[in-house]
Amino acid sequence: MGNQPDEVQEARAQARVLTGSRVIDAIKRSGVSHVLSVPDLHTAKGLLTPIRSDPALTLIRTCKEDETFGIAAGLNYGNKRALILIQYTGFLYAMNAIRAMACEHKLPMCMMIGLLGKEPDVAPQDSAKFGVRIIEPILDILGIKRFLIDDDSCVDAISPAIEHAYSASEPVAFLIGRKPV
Amino acid sequence: MMNRKIALERLKTLINDEIVVATYSTASDWIEIFDRPLNFFSFGAMGLASSHGLGLALARPERKVLVLDGDGSLLMNLGTLVTISAAAPKNLIHMVWKNGSYEANGGHPVPHQQVDFAAMARAAGIASVYRANDPESFESAVRQALSVDGPTFIEVEIEQGPLGPRSYKEMYKASRRQRLREALNA
Numbered sequence: 001m002g003n004q005p006d007e008v009q010e011a012r013a014q015a016r017v018l019t020g021s022r023v024i025d026a027i028k029r030s031g032v033s034h035v036l037s038v039p040d041l042h043t044a045k046g047l048l049t050p051i052r053s054d055p056a057l058t059l060i061r062t063c064k065e066d067e068t069f070g071i072a073a074g075l076n077y078g079n080k081r082a083l084i085l086i087q088y089t090g091f092l093y094a095m096n097a098i099r100a101m102a103c104e105h106k107l108p109m110c111m112m113i114g115l116l117g118k119e120p121d122v123a124p125q126d127s128a129k130f131g132v133r134i135i136e137p138i139l140d141i142l143g144i145k146r147f148l149i150d151d152d153s154c155v156d157a158i159s160p161a162i163e164h165a166y167s168a169s170e171p172v173a174f175l176i177g178r179k180p181v
Numbered sequence: 182m183m184n185r186k187i188a189l190e191r192l193k194t195l196i197n198d199e200i201v202v203a204t205y206s207t208a209s210d211w212i213e214i215f216d217r218p219l220n221f222f223s224f225g226a227m228g229l230a231s232s233h234g235l236g237l238a239l240a241r242p243e244r245k246v247l248v249l250d251g252d253g254s255l256l257m258n259l260g261t262l263v264t265i266s267a268a269a270p271k272n273l274i275h276m277v278w279k280n281g282s283y284e285a286n287g288g289h290p291v292p293h294q295q296v297d298f299a300a301m302a303r304a305a306g307i308a309s310v311y312r313a314n315d316p317e318s319f320e321s322a323v324r325q326a327l328s329v330d331g332p333t334f335i336e337v338e339i340e341q342g343p344l345g346p347r348s349y350k351e352m353y354k355a356s357r358r359q360r361l362r363e364a365l366n367a
Contacts, residue, residue: 034239040237060239060268062232070229071264074202074236077221077358079366082236100225105358 016121016151018048020180023112024054026155030162032081032110034058037069040087042114046180047085065090069097073107081166084111086137091173102171103142109171110162112149117178124148139173149175185278185339189214190318195323196247200237200365203249204230207278209347211249214251218364225328228257231265231275239269241365247274253291255298262334266306271330275302280341286313288341293362301333302334309333 001082024047027035035051052059065086072082091098091113102109106134117129127133139146145165147157160172165172183255193215200313203211206348212220223230234248255261255277265275281294287326299310309329311322326333351357 058239060235060264062264064258066226066229067258067264070223070226071236071239072231073229074221074233074238075240076236077362077365078237078240080236080240092288097226097229104225125267 014172015055017064017176018046018149018155018178018180019150019177020050022152022155023047023149023176024050024179026158026163027083027112028054028056029159030081032057032108032162033168034060034072034075034082035058035078036062036071036082037085038062038065038068038087038090040085040114040116042043042087042179043085043176045113047112047176051134053083064170065094065096066094069094069109073101073105074108076107081108081162082110083162084109084156085114085132086111087114087116088131089116091135092131092138098142098144098171101116102144106169107171108165108169110165111173112172112176114176122179124177137174144171145177146173148175148177182338182340183313183315183319185342186210186214187316188313188337189291191316191320192247192323195320196245199245199247199357200234200241201247201249202234202237204232204254205251206342206347207249207251208342208352210342210350211327212352216233218360220319221361222357223254223362224353225306228240228254228261230254233256234273235261235265235268236273237365238273239268242270245272245340246270250275250277251275251284252281252296252298253286254277256291259301260308262302262305265332268332268334273332274326274335275307275332276335276337277323278337278339280339282341285294295334298342298355299336302336307332307334311335312338314338 068084202221238246313319313322
């Protein structure tokens with residue numbers, strides 16, 4: 001970095017990035033104590049790796065994504081806050097658990113969903129990837145509030161949205177658009 | 182092999198302030214036998230009773246959590262054994278009530294009748310595993326599970342109970358869930 005010309009450093013500074021540590025700080029500010037996850041290539045390095053060594057967060061690794069919703073429901077009844085960290089494919093896999101716990105029972109299921117393969121600076125609905133393109137419409141049909149977390153300018157939305165999810169007892173989804181670094 | 186209601190009557194005498202997570206047919210019988218605020222009825226997504234139990238056990242480590250799972254239900258979420266083993270909550274007792282059928286769904290058999298769930302639990306890394314097939318061995322297994330650090334697993338062989346749909350309206354009503362929340366967070 002120190003040997004790079006000034007213009008290169010300036011370009012890097014102005015580039016749109018999503019900083020994993022900022023996302024994790026926002027999660028912790030929301031009182032989340034447990035992260036429930038199946039690894040996702042999109043968030044594995046930028047989020048899951050630092051989360052697993054963060055003493056303020058307990059990481060529970062599950063075998064399938066629907067487990068994370070069952071565990072989060074139990075934690076909620078025991079008065080603990082959880083974040084579900086999964087890939088969009090896992091979100092699709094866990095649809096019945098989401099239907100039951102997030103939508104019908106209106107539990108504060110807080111999901112962070114990695115949009116693996118979403119093109120930078122392309123809206124999810126405009127992605128060339130079918131799986132990425134359908135996530136927002138599905139969330140809308142389910143009535144789940146969603147936030148696109150595409151760069152650092154979006155991170156400030158996370159903590160208030162989690163607070164609201166718990167105070168209103170309703171689900172919320174954060175779509176991780178850009179690969180966190 | 183034993184009658185489920187007889188075993189549940191025995192269970193009623195063995196517990197105090199433990200959280201009980203029950204699902205489908207076992208839940209229907211349990212609610213008749215011991216309706217209490219610390220019951221949690223696994224709702225909406227078959228197979229997740231043990232996941233609910235794990236969440237409760239992690240949230241409330243000072244209380245034992247007993248999961249009354251079904252064999253059909255556990256087969257829908259076998260990975261839970263590995264998840265529970267890795268999370269290793271000392272206060273979780275996971276029972277599978279094994280009758281070889283999807284009793285709540287009309288009594289059709291599960292895909293294979295000779296599944297050894299106790300061996301599966303052991304293979305997943307759960308160290309304390311028990312089997313019960315009559316009221317005496319059931320009581321002994323529960324007493325042991327309550328006295329040791331978990332996670333523990335009990336395979337309970339039972340007869341098939343009454344078939345067909347039961348009313349879940351009462352079991353799943355919101356006031357019952359609120360009662361649990363209040364009991365846990367008082």
